[in-house]
Amino acid sequence: xxxxxxxxxxxxxxxxxxxxxxxxxxxxxxxxxxxxxxxxxxxxxxxxxxxxxxxxxxxxxxxxxxxxxxxxxxxxxxxxxxxxxxxxxxxxxxxxxxxxxxxxxxxxxxxxxxxxxxxxxxxxxxxxxxxxxxxxxxxxxxxxxxxxxxxxxxxxxxxxxxxxx
Amino acid sequence: xxxxxxxxxxxxxxxxxxxxxxxxxxxxxxxxxxxxxxxxxxxxxxxxxxxxxxxxxxxxxxxxxxxxxxxxxxxxxxxxxxxxxxxxxxxxxxxxxxxxxxxxxxxxxxxxxxxxxxxxxxxxxxxxxxxxxxxxxxxxxxxxxxxxxxxxxxxxxxxxxxxxx
Numbered sequence: 001x002x003x004x005x006x007x008x009x010x011x012x013x014x015x016x017x018x019x020x021x022x023x024x025x026x027x028x029x030x031x032x033x034x035x036x037x038x039x040x041x042x043x044x045x046x047x048x049x050x051x052x053x054x055x056x057x058x059x060x061x062x063x064x065x066x067x068x069x070x071x072x073x074x075x076x077x078x079x080x081x082x083x084x085x086x087x088x089x090x091x092x093x094x095x096x097x098x099x100x101x102x103x104x105x106x107x108x109x110x111x112x113x114x115x116x117x118x119x120x121x122x123x124x125x126x127x128x129x130x131x132x133x134x135x136x137x138x139x140x141x142x143x144x145x146x147x148x149x150x151x152x153x154x155x156x157x158x159x160x161x162x163x164x165x
Numbered sequence: 166x167x168x169x170x171x172x173x174x175x176x177x178x179x180x181x182x183x184x185x186x187x188x189x190x191x192x193x194x195x196x197x198x199x200x201x202x203x204x205x206x207x208x209x210x211x212x213x214x215x216x217x218x219x220x221x222x223x224x225x226x227x228x229x230x231x232x233x234x235x236x237x238x239x240x241x242x243x244x245x246x247x248x249x250x251x252x253x254x255x256x257x258x259x260x261x262x263x264x265x266x267x268x269x270x271x272x273x274x275x276x277x278x279x280x281x282x283x284x285x286x287x288x289x290x291x292x293x294x295x296x297x298x299x300x301x302x303x304x305x306x307x308x309x310x311x312x313x314x315x316x317x318x319x320x321x322x323x324x325x326x327x328x329x330x
Contacts, residue, residue, distance in 0.1 A: 001245075001254045003166050003283070011279045012260055036263030076282050080166075089166045095177055096306075098201030101317045103310065113305025114176045117241050118168070121293035128286035140278025141261075145268065152266045 006083045009037055010045040011137070014054065014079055018071045018138040019153060024161035025056075025064030034156065045083060052082035058164040066164060071138060077129035090118035171248045174202055175210040176302070179219065179244055183236045183303040184318060189326035190221075190229030199321065210248060217247030223329040231329060236303060242294035255283035 013031045020026065026034075032042035046065050049055040056068040067074065092115035096103045111119065142150065178196045185191065191199075197207035211230050214220040221233040232239065257280035261268045276284065307315065 001166060001168050001249050003255045005256075005258065007255070008258060008260060008279065015279065034264045034266065035260050036267070037260065076279070076286075084166050090168045090172070091170075093170065093173060095173060095200050095202065099199045101199065101314065101321050102201070103314055107309075107311060107314070110309060113302045113309065114173065114180065114241070116305070117294065117297040117302070121241075121290045124293045125286045125290040128289045129282065132282040137278045137282070140281070144272075144275060144277065146272060149266065149268055149272070156266050 001089060003080065004084060006041070006045045006048070007080050009035060009042060010049055010083050011076060011079050013042070013046065013065075014049070014067065014074065014134055015137050015141055016153075016157075017055070017065065017067050018134055019157050020066055020161055023066075023163060025058060025066040025164040026157075026160060027064045027162060030160045031065070034160075048082050049079070052078065054078055054082055056164070062162060062164070064162045064164055067134070071134035074134045075130050076132045076137070077126055080129060088119060089122055090115060092118075166254060168245070169249060171206070171210045171213070172245050174200060174207060175214055175248050176241060176244050178207070178211065178230075179214070179232065179239065179299055180302050180306055181318075181322075182220070182230065182232050183299055184322050185231055185326055188231075188328060190223060190231040190329040191322075191325060192229045192327060195325045196230070199325075213247050214244070217243065219243055219247055221329070227327060227329070229327045229329055232299070236299035239299045240295045241297045241302070242291055245294060253284060254287055255280060257283075 012035055016034060028043040028046045029039050032039040050057045053068055054074055055065045058064055094108060096112050097105060097108060177200055181199060193208040193211045194204050197204040211220060215222045218233055219239055220230045223229055259273060261277050262270060262273060
């Protein structure tokens, strides 16, 4: 089981966008440069976040990205689901219906005990991430960062932020 | 995020082996036939379970597999970890250290807030599966199965079980 790097990148990009002044945004290219990751792959994550309604996209020469709603209304689960999809990680193929002793489909109206246990565990995972908003992530980043680092980030954002149409 | 089919197969194979009499086992070929899945891929899962100490393997003509310990001492997490490994699904690549405002490594002794939140969510997932033993799974299968199905399974096991050396 593996969560793609894109989730890490998207989460960090969203955390950084928490520091933007109202009406301002960042180009995908700037987000990639800030995180020192390939531009095309960062752009792909931003498009997925846009499609999921997590970021607002302004197109064109003066285009860029900003959060589409307030940071307390965006959770880590929202970001993960935008990038990875929200299909269950455990995909039951109903193998209990296979083979010489296969159960009849009409006797399989309830999830099998194995699928049910995995889906419960996934619900715990999901609810845990749903309990963490970008506000908490941004507060965590601020708490763990020396003041000179925060000043550098503020200066960088001022330099790179574009006014979104 | 996706859990491989092998986890489903291994979990069902282990649940079936709960029904074996003491000293008896099943060949990988019989396990594959029971679940109507490709033999080579089922054998691969059984080897992974064996390597993790979940099943006991007897080799040779009279070889086969049985659970290596009592069903109440085997959890769904044990089975999943045997097949998928137990590395974290979220792999932090420390991108906070990258780029023009990268944090210095010596300031990154604590997990970043994003990695910490994912690792907490994964711990919830893991603990949920650690709370489900094969005894509960087997009891669930019995509870959801009509008596004629259980009779068929019992007959099949009697026919296919081999005495393990």
